[in-house]
Amino acid sequence: MGKAITVGIADLNVAKVPDSLVTYALGSCVGVCLYDNSKKIAGMVHIMLPLSTEAANGADNKRRYADTGIKELIELMIKNGASKTSLTAKIAGGAQMFKVASATFNIGERNVAAVKKVLAANGIRIVAEDTGLDYGRTQYFYAENGAMEIRAASKPTKTF
DSSP states (O other), X not given: OOXXXXXXXXXXEEEETTOEEEEXXXXXXXXXXXXXXXXXXXXXXXXXXXXXXXXTTOOSSGXXXXXXXXXXXXXXXXXXXXXXXXXXXXXEEOOOOSOOXXXXXXXXXXXXXXXXXXXXXXXOEEEEEEEOTTOOEEEEEETTTOOEEXXXXXXXXXXX
């Protein structure tokens, strides 16, 4: 059993066997896990917002946004030996943590849509997801087999 590498909010990292990745506090944020099955290389980015182009003060932390964070993760995975054409994705989060009157303010839904659009534009297929609803999640991702585990308070653990 390797070490669990923590991916903070608006952060990313890569793990190789026997290590794993974990991110906490996925409310409206989306955890994007990328995996190269042939090389057993896992990557994770914790996305806070949909697009860097919508940032009022510029994209100060590119890992915060779906468009720039996923791009940086793909580049880091390739640098660590992964093949872009072999990557698949598993995503979690994007909850609506607060009741809002307008879909414009449902950041979770907008984050999920942006993540899906960026992954599709990069030719990366989503093979599993646990998104939406109204509760936070903790996401684990294992380099050994590409399994994504979702834990949430008062909910059964799910493995994808």
